[in-house]
Amino acid sequence: MRVAVVRFPGSNCEPETCRAVERAGGDAFYIWHRDTSLSDADAVILPGGFSYGDYLRSGAIARFSPVMEAIRSHAKAGGPVLGICNGFQILCEAGLLPGALVRNAGLKYLSRPVDVRIERTDTPFTSAYRAGQIIRIPIGHGDGRFVAPASLLDQLEAEGRVVLRYAGAPESDVPSNPNGSVQDIAAICSASGTVVGMMPHPERLADRVLGSDAGQGVFESLMRYPVTPVPDPSPRFS
């Protein structure tokens, strides 16, 4: 499977995201934010980082990058799209996912492992997990508090569009919800389930040598996903 990893100025998780895809057997390659084509990618990942320094609002400026049009049509055609951390923020700013990610309730950037419960296993990025399974993967963000109008929240819950929820080990001395996200939401998906945004970083704990590969399932799920090549409307460079 061909997986495009999009580089915005200030993205900084591209290499490890590619490694995770390749470890799962995929073929990962970079797409520069100025490109207007996805070069026949079967799936697109918007990696973590600080696109445009997160200046103004996380993801606010990146959403205008030329590549976003191609991603939009890829998503519209049902192609899988994953936004991780800053990628999730960009997808929300771009309106490809609903809601918004704002400053953590604790007002501090937070880098720590979190336990998240797999709420949905029928997305292209979670099928390798068991429903209800709890995995421990890292977060690293200052703007990770998911917010949305009440009506939208009800809709998300009704349509089962919460993909990951923060869950905690009872004995732990830290709150299970690290950032104050409403209803402990750590990841959501589009109505179709094919566009997923998550705050935690599965690519950072996807290798046993580092102590755990709990996150690798996200990329293995993608490999299992049957892709019908998405026609690429926009003209191609190179």
Place this chain on the structure above:
Amino acid sequence: MTHAAVSAEAHPFKGERPVTAEVVREHNLTEAEYGDITAMLGRTPTLTELGIFSALWSEHCSYKHTKPVLRKFPTEGPQVVQGPGENAGVLRLPDGWAVAFKIESHNHPSAVEPYQGAATGVGGILRDVFTMGARPVAVLNSLRLGPLDDPRNRYLFSGIVKGVGDYGNCVGVPTLGGEVAFAPGYSGNPLVNAMCVGLLRETDLMRARAHGVGNILLTMGSRTGRDGIHGASFASEELSAKSEARRPQVQVGDPFTEKLLLEATLELIEAGLTVAIQDMGAAGLTSSSAEMAARGGVGVELDTSLVPTREPGMTPYEIMLSETQERMLIVAEPHRVPDIQAVCARWELTAVPVGRVTDDGLFRIVHDGVTVAAIPGERLVDGCPIHDPEAREAPAAVARRAARPTTPPRVDAAGALTLLLDDPTIASKRWVFEQYDSTVQAETVLGPGGDAGVLRVPGTGFGLAISVDCNQRYVTLDPYEGGKAAVAEAARNVACTGAVPLGITDCLNFGNPDKPEVFFQFTEACRGIADACRAFGTPVTGGNVSLYNESPTGAIDPTPTIGMVGLLHDVTRRVPSHFAAADSSILLLGTSRGHLGGSSYWEVVHGFVGGAPPPVDLDAEHRLQRLLAAAAERGLLRSAHDCSDGGLAVALAEACIGEPYAAAPRGAKVNLANPGAVPVAALLYGEDAGRVVISCGTPEVAQVMALAAEHGVPAEPIGTVSAASEPLEIHLRDGHTTLRWPTPELRRTYFDAIPRRMRADPGREEGR
């Protein structure tokens, strides 16, 4: 070297102040130094020239007080690719890899503006490493602050930590470790030392040496503003609106631009487009260009009117001395310039030609066609007269070393452990390191919270273990032993993970060197560092000196921070600091004599800082390091944690409390023999050097003991690890006393000590 009697002419820039004795004084140049300057030039310098001299002959650039002492450091070894003198030191790793690393202070800027000061400190050290062609893979930070009961110190602490975090997080380099200590001596003068570690292929090493007459100099990155310009230029101007507008400004960090600079620089070096490249640090354009020229033995000519500026009307003086961040100076062959500009454009940066390499050996500055400075380059960089200040220990220091506590302990031996774990210097720094991204790049094998950070070298099976350490209490009480102890602790922390210490970088934070007692501290601490590095075979690859750290109450505690890098041959063999499994056997390596001199126990429980710190047996330490590596390599160890502040009891408690996000702490049953009949408090909290608490499977105990004997390291089984949330029990065989602490409470104390104090005031919201 021949004395260039009369050099080329230079003319004052229009409207520039004439150079008078007073102006010279404002530039912190002594009469003798000024005499050398006029002799060297054969004329009166222009203001621009004076500014250039004052920058390059400042302590920061010239090391005029410290050079002779630093020369005594061991700097050689088979592993050394690049010793002191470049932007960072470089050590050889397996498979053609090399590690570039360096530590630097940003103390004064952080005292003035904690958030930006700390942020730009991280920015500067990152640039030092990627200018060598190395990709930064880890940052560490060493912080010193006054006590947290003072709101100003809390403000500085939170601002500094947020500054360090926001910058490194944005650039995408994990913070793998560091240290924080609190002592009254740092009130009003906090220390912020930042260390960066980068990886490169040895063949890609880039040195900052200008050569090739006719080659082009380009500035890359941010436009030059009036940031952090040497205050002297306006100090004596009568305050007018004009001079107000020219006040030097706080340096503001732009980590986003830094990230682009990082990628562009590495791409330029990889593509072989540059002859040399250097970041613009202190004294920006002046030091970067003059040093590259001197290293290459060539001259340079810069046209400051070509330098892109942020504000109109900047003078050559201001442009040469500006400390605007996120700028690089490139030397390149003329035909490469378009390719370089293309790479920069792709990264949304600009690179602008501003000068060329010349053959006359002169450092020449032109502005709008007028030569405003023309100085013999080599003399400019190397010609600063060396001082040799007097070094004499203060009688008070001698007395303090001999003293003992006169007041009784605040609590009994059991209560002392809680008091120590609640001491911010000993307590968990989770409040700090959870504001730092420690997992980006996905190579973090052991993150913050243990003895040393460990990362894997991408695509290989080996890794690096890194730690920064200094116990300033020891250095204050006995600079020589304290210097040894700083290196020994750093090496021990690295060795605890199973790694072999390779080399160090040092950040020497001291007071005013013209005070004999301060210079004594400096020379003695350096002698200790040198001896320890020799004993361990860990050469000094570079570092940074920060003098004149004086708070209103006098000089800071002498703080020679040591950054140690070690090689872990197989990262799957790394050893964590915390007890991993119930029923593991606990062993104590090293000799306990119950040494309380200079201990945290005396400070925290008796309110007394004094006595002679524990002497460091460098051979014993070296044997201990080798034992730990050997045991780890054989996979014998489940955990290893060294005894530092608070001695054995604190080390045991920390091993039980566990990693920062462990679901629950573990318990332990410990059984201590006490042949020397040492008093209980001394046995538990004595800080004898060279001791490590390890745990291993019961079947492995015999092998570990044998291996220890082989290495000549005393080893004693002292107990077993018990299940989650069980208590920590220490039984003293003589006296049949048993002390018992509930570990969930110990954990709460240990993790909440700093948050509890910081909750006192949310404080001002810094940064975005």
Place this chain on the structure above:
Amino acid sequence: MTWRVHVRILPRKGLLDPQGQAVEHALAALRFPEASNVHVGKAIALDVAAGTAAEAEALVRTMCDQLLANPVTEDYEIEVEAGAPA
């Protein structure tokens, strides 16, 4: 004409505003009982070239809707200061 324009962006009413709360607590701790209902947002200042103040405001409104403010979480107010001939 060039107009100096100020945009004030505040968290949408009803949305949890931890930053505002933190500042409110800090003010209380500093003995400012007079302060209440504190909210923290963004201030953006910019020069806008436009014929009339109304045109300048209209332009900035579009900038806010497209980029400067997040429609899900933020409300904004625009203030056009006296302009100067460009």
Place this chain on the structure above:
Amino acid sequence: MTWRVHVRILPRKGLLDPQGQAVEHALAALRFPEASNVHVGKAIALDVAAGTAAEAEALVRTMCDQLLANPVTEDYEIEVEAGAPA
């Protein structure tokens, strides 16, 4: 009386303002050539109990000096809106 007070905090003149630069570039890319000299700072809105508008402003000035603004890197402006009986 209770006064609604708005504080506008902007980076001190001459200081590098990376955020302002980024927004200015973004606006240019979005075809708003009319925008220039963009700066981004903080907006703080609060209610202040005080007898007169002048007292309210004086109070907020002290708050700014002590907490709200960074004296080294930021400048602030205070605007007191019409008050309402408490």
